[in-house]
Structures are given as C-alpha cells and as structure tokens.
Amino acid sequence: MTVSHTSVFAPMKAELPPNTDLNAILVDLDDNHVAAPQGRSQDGLAAIAAAARDQGIDLNIVVVQGNPGMEANLRDLATEVGKTEHGTVVVFSDDWVGTYSDTFTRARLEWAEDKSKYRGSDHTQDAAQTFVNRLEQPETVSWTLITLIAVLALAAVIGGLYAVKVRRAAGESAGSGRPRTPVS
Numbered sequence: 001m002t003v004s005h006t007s008v009f010a011p012m013k014a015e016l017p018p019n020t021d022l023n024a025i026l027v028d029l030d031d032n033h034v035a036a037p038q039g040r041s042q043d044g045l046a047a048i049a050a051a052a053r054d055q056g057i058d059l060n061i062v063v064v065q066g067n068p069g070m071e072a073n074l075r076d077l078a079t080e081v082g083k084t085e086h087g088t089v090v091v092f093s094d095d096w097v098g099t100y101s102d103t104f105t106r107a108r109l110e111w112a113e114d115k116s117k118y119r120g121s122d123h124t125q126d127a128a129q130t131f132v133n134r135l136e137q138p139e140t141v142s143w144t145l146i147t148l149i150a151v152l153a154l155a156a157v158i159g160g161l162y163a164v165k166v167r168r169a170a171g172e173s174a175g176s177g178r179p180r181t182p183v184s
Helices: 022-032 043-054 072-085 106-114 121-136 143-175
Strands: 059-063 088-092 097-101
Touching: 022 043, 022 059, 022 072, 043 059, 043 121, 059 072, 059 121, 072 088, 072 097, 088 121, 097 106, 106 121
Parallel strands: 059 088
Antiparallel strands: 088 097
C-alpha cells in the first residue's frame, strides 16, 4: 500500500493582478514611495506616504487600474512588493485593497482596509488617507490585558474549587469519627 504525503494545505503560488509588471512597480516606488498607472498624478499619494513615514509608518502605496480577478491578487502583489521594500505596502484597485506589513498584524491591516474599500478610482487619495489614519489610531483593545484578566479569573475559579474540595474533605473526615445514631 502506498501512502501519499501530499498536503491539502500547501500554499498556493502568489498570483499578481493581470498585466502587472512587478519590476516597473518597484522602480516607480523609488522616487516617492508611490507607484501608479501612467498619466495618474502621484503628488497627493506621495504626500500621504511622506506624512505616514514622518509618523513612523514605513509606507509604500501602489495603485492598479480596475479590479483584478480576485481581491486576493492585491494582497499577493503587496506581499511581493513587501519582500523588496519592507515596511507596510498598500495596493489599491478601484474598489479593493490589499496589504502587507512586517510591522502591523494582519488583523490591524484588515481593520484599516475596511474603511478604505469601495471608494472608486477617483477616490484613491481619500482611501489612502483613511487607511493611514486608521493605522495611526491607538489600538483600543489590549489583547494582552484581556488575556491576563482571563488567566487570573481562571486561576481564581480553580483556587475557589480547590478550597471547596479541601473543606468538604475536612468535613467528611471530621464527621467520620463520630458514632452514628440509629434511625428509628
């Protein structure tokens, strides 16, 4: 009997949006940390990228025309750019956003993406500013604090149950030394 060790969880090859030239994007990012299609002004996006960098967010912005076949293609493109550029990469299409970061968690990136989607190609600058604004906001939930509270609560419950068990055991051992009175 032959056993196959092929995993159904093998990662898929990154698939970039159609007609995407990764090398051209990387060259375009060199001057102002923005890569956008020919004929599209990069000034507003460059100002947003520069302001984000001043706030400590190493940001690169990529704009692609239209919407690719799948939204995941934008994340794949952001990841490929991030392998070279590092920091945080955001890729905008007309309605979708894809991100990569070696600084922010995936949850934080997706939270910032949510308000940046479905804006249309004329509102890329607004979407980019919204994305940066959300990344700059302090996290409102401290998962470390929540985890610590949960662990302490669990320890208190376990300690309480142990104390009840010890009292019961002490009560049973004290009660076993008395003679029983017959029931009539």
